[in-house]
Amino acid sequence: MVDNTFQDEGRTGTSRRRFMEATGGIGLSAALSGYLSDEPRREKRPSERVRALVGEMSLQEKIGQMTQVAAYEVDDDPKAFFERYQPGSLMYATTADPLQLAEDINELLDAAIEAQPHDVPFVFGIDAVHGNNNLDGATIFPHNHGVGATWNEEYARRMAEHTSKTLRATGTHWTFSPVADIQRDPRWGRFYEGFSEDPYLASRMVAEKVRGYERTENGYKSAGATVKHFAGYSEPRHGDDRTPALIPYRTFRHTHLPPFHAGISAGAETVMVNSGSVNGVPAHASEELLQTILRDTLGFEGMVVSDWHDFYRMVEVHEYVADVKDAVRLGIDAGIDMYMVPAAGIESDTVDTYQRHLRNLVESGEISMDRIDDAVTNVLAFKEALGLFENPYADPQRASEIVGGARELAYEIATDSMTLLKNDGTLPFDPKVGTVLVTGPSADDVANMMGGWTLGWQGVGETLPPAVTPLDGIKGIVSDSTEVVHEPTGLYTFDNEAAVRKAASDADAVVAVLGEGPYAEEHGDIDTLGLPDAQRELVRTLDSVGTPHAGVLFAGRPRGTRVFDRLPAAVMAYLPGTMGGAAVADVVFGNVSPSGRLPFTWPAGTGQLLNVHNLYPPELFGTGETPPTSTQEPTFPFGHGLSYTEFTYADLRVEPSTLPEASANERINVSVRVTNSGDRSGDHVIPVYAHRRHGAIASPMTEVLGVDRVSLDPGESTRVIVKASVNQLATVPGDVFSKSKLRVLPGDYAISVGEWDEEQTLTVR
Ligand code: NOJ
Numbered sequence: 001m002v003d004n005t006f007q008d009e010g011r012t013g014t015s016r017r018r019f020m021e022a023t024g025g026i027g028l029s030a031a032l033s034g035y036l037s038d039e040p041r042r043e044k045r046p047s048e049r050v051r052a053l054v055g056e057m058s059l060q061e062k063i064g065q066m067t068q069v070a071a072y073e074v075d076d077d078p079k080a081f082f083e084r085y086q087p088g089s090l091m092y093a094t095t096a097d098p099l100q101l102a103e104d105i106n107e108l109l110d111a112a113i114e115a116q117p118h119d120v121p122f123v124f125g126i127d128a129v130h131g132n133n134n135l136d137g138a139t140i141f142p143h144n145h146g147v148g149a150t151w152n153e154e155y156a157r158r159m160a161e162h163t164s165k166t167l168r169a170t171g172t173h174w175t176f177s178p179v180a181d182i183q184r185d186p187r188w189g190r191f192y193e194g195f196s197e198d199p200y201l202a203s204r205m206v207a208e209k210v211r212g213y214e215r216t217e218n219g220y221k222s223a224g225a226t227v228k229h230f231a232g233y234s235e236p237r238h239g240d241d242r243t244p245a246l247i248p249y250r251t252f253r254h255t256h257l258p259p260f261h262a263g264i265s266a267g268a269e270t271v272m273v274n275s276g277s278v279n280g281v282p283a284h285a286s287e288e289l290l291q292t293i294l295r296d297t298l299g300f301e302g303m304v305v306s307d308w309h310d311f312y313r314m315v316e317v318h319e320y321v322a323d324v325k326d327a328v329r330l331g332i333d334a335g336i337d338m339y340m341v342p343a344a345g346i347e348s349d350t351v352d353t354y355q356r357h358l359r360n361l362v363e364s365g366e367i368s369m370d371r372i373d374d375a376v377t378n379v380l381a382f383k384e385a386l387g388l389f390e391n392p393y394a395d396p397q398r399a400s401e402i403v404g405g406a407r408e409l410a411y412e413i414a415t416d417s418m419t420l421l422k423n424d425g426t427l428p429f430d431p432k433v434g435t436v437l438v439t440g441p442s443a444d445d446v447a448n449m450m451g452g453w454t455l456g457w458q459g460v461g462e463t464l465p466p467a468v469t470p471l472d473g474i475k476g477i478v479s480d481s482t483e484v485v486h487e488p489t490g491l492y493t494f495d496n497e498a499a500v501r502k503a504a505s506d507a508d509a510v511v512a513v514l515g516e517g518p519y520a521e522e523h524g525d526i527d528t529l530g531l532p533d534a535q536r537e538l539v540r541t542l543d544s545v546g547t548p549h550a551g552v553l554f555a556g557r558p559r560g561t562r563v564f565d566r567l568p569a570a571v572m573a574y575l576p577g578t579m580g581g582a583a584v585a586d587v588v589f590g591n592v593s594p595s596g597r598l599p600f601t602w603p604a605g606t607g608q609l610l611n612v613h614n615l616y617p618p619e620l621f622g623t624g625e626t627p628p629t630s631t632q633e634p635t636f637p638f639g640h641g642l643s644y645t646e647f648t649y650a651d652l653r654v655e656p657s658t659l660p661e662a663s664a665n666e667r668i669n670v671s672v673r674v675t676n677s678g679d680r681s682g683d684h685v686i687p688v689y690a691h692r693r694h695g696a697i698a699s700p701m702t703e704v705l706g707v708d709r710v711s712l713d714p715g716e717s718t719r720v721i722v723k724a725s726v727n728q729l730a731t732v733p734g735d736v737f738s739k740s741k742l743r744v745l746p747g748d749y750a751i752s753v754g755e756w757d758e759e760q761t762l763t764v765r
Contacts, residue, residue: 160212189524459518
């Protein structure tokens with residue numbers, strides 16, 4: 001029994017999350033329900049319509065439904081193209097102009113439906129991952145790692161809801177988002193696409209992003225979501241994209257899978273497969289991943305799409321099979337329902353070769369008709385859920401009404417993500433300061449604040465999305481008498497040292513906006529976490545001048561190591577998107593007290609990787625005789641984030657404090673009195689952590705069980721009650737290579753909150 005007797009005691013602060021939960025705005029347990037049990041595969045119940053279509057379709061039509069091509073491949077004669085290939089899906093925008101896109105897709109739909117013997121429309125998919133980032137004028141939201149830093153999954157849902165409206169208004173039905181890959185290794189170029197290294201936090205975010213995309217409109221889902229990349233993609237052994245991952249089952253099950261499970265439980269219509277190999281088997285060929293785990297254990301009933309040319313990759317990258325035909329056989333048999341085959345340039349893997357191979361494999365009996373029918377059923381059921389049989393078309397007029405909206409939301413998310421890493425009192429700067437120097441490579445650079453996947457795979461080109469840069473933001477909030485001086489520097493070049501030195505000496509405050517340029521996928525792989533030399537030089541210069549200076553980082557990962565020694569104050573701004581500069585200015589000049597917390601560990605360098613908060617103990621290596629450089633102590637720990645005010649904790653309670661193992665799916669109340677003991681108002685995120693003290697197998701050093709957020713005025717105090725998920729502690733019991741079912745192991749768990757070292761015990765019996 002959960003004791004609620006103290007629910008109303010002394011609560012004077014506000015909590016958006018609690019309000020949302022109380023009013024039903026957030027599903028409390030759906031995201032993680034069933035976490036402990038392996039759900040048996042449910043009987044798929046396709047509608048009459050889908051069943052009839054599958055019964056009537058020719059093999060050519062069925063193979064068509066299992067094919068996804070790029071819209072740019074449709075040539076001058078769309079009718080002939082559609083008659084020939086009957087593609088079940090098109091991908092990638094034909095244009096960045098929202099209105100034109102809606103019109104183009106409507107026209108393509110006309111041709112496709114006319115060519116399809118059963119009038120089945122295609123489903124149009126696109127990577128809209130932080131807003132509808134393919135469209136001119138679209139509002140760009142922070143990338144997922146920044147959303148993770150807010151610890152507020154409501155934001156994930158709201159940004160996805162807006163994106164979903166823009167998708168459907170522009171003729172697109174499906175986004176290849178959200179990423180459910182857990183953050184493990186910041187060398188990996190896709191780190192920023194994930195929400196967190198913690199399975200609880202990532203799961204909550206993924207589930208809400210799915211719900212946002214798949215909002216209901218006119219009785220159907222307005223867009224389909226994809227949880228990707230199933231699974232184990234984010235821990236390549238060398239940190240390089242699409243290189244082998246070696247993951248123990250216990251880690252895979254406990255750490256990697258929960259965000260996928262959460263997205264699936266939230267209703268995700270589709271899952272995209274990991275392009276890499278896991279423990280020696282390419283995910284695209286793994287029946288264990290795609291059947292046993294995805295279907296039988298996680299209960300996924302939707303459609304499985306491959307990633308980009310991954311049958312070809314089985315031959316050319318993984319050296320797993322000798323030819324693409326064999327890869328098609330393995331992949332379709334393992335459970336892939338739709339193949340993404342969009343690049344015309346790969347001769348051995350075109351839409352032609354794929355469809356021919358598949359036909360031959362079916363005709364020779366190497367792939368069963370049952371498997372084909374199963375795949376086509378999944379594709380058609382997906383289209384039905386989106387209402388495409390009723391109306392696949394866009395109303396182009398809506399495109400201009402919706403695209404470019406939700407700026408206020410983009411500002412709120414960016415602001416709540418800002419994470420104060422370090423501060424000796426330098427920040428906040430006074431908006432009435434005489435002269436402020438704004439310098440660094442990203443002070444006025446739109447591309448750098450957006451990151452990859454923004455009007456281009458590798459980030460923005462010539463056309464820029466709407467954006468407030470830090471320079472704009474700072475000019476907008478300082479006093480009329482403040483002079484704002486801008487002295488840009490390069491990401492990799494610092495050839496204006498003299499000018500920067502002079503400007504810094506003449507200024508009263510300096511904001512240096514540092515970090516990374518945009519990148520995506522393998523182009524973002526790195527082997528050092530240090531900032532480029534040029535930026536370190538810049539910071540050294542500022543340090544030697546001595547004017548109060550603060551660093552702001554736009555980066556897709558924890559980037560910067562020893563540079564913090566020379567920065568008296570630093571803010572992690574992630575990749576904040578359109579409103580990033582306004583959020584930065586408000587935090588740096590004190591309109592807002594920062595409340596973001598790192599959703600990942602900030603390692604002190606690549607030498608100590610992997611360094612994540614949920615590894616097994618011991619926490620520190622190399623104490624005693626070993627030189628301090630070999631310690632595992634990170635630059636900033638998971639959950640770190642300072643404020644301009646001070647929050648103190650008292651009276652931690654865990655209720656109930658004893659729980660039978662059989663009740664581990666219930667939540668417990670972890671409550672603590674939080675007081676704003678500083679002298680200004682502020683928001684504060686209160687994570688609840690747990691760690692099992694000892695037991696049959698080691699327990700991760702910390703795991704998040706829940707979180708709440710309060711806004712408190714100076715002197716104000718409130719009792720915060722977090723409904724904490726005990727099932728998050730479930731692990732795979734047994735010896736080194738055990739594959740047993742998840743269990744919350746009996747034992748004593750130390751429960752703590754925030755940075756407070758006080759612990760209370762939860763006993764699971
Ligand atoms: C390859 C990427 O791995 C995947 O995340 C993306 O959705 C597809 N390309 C489509 O662009």
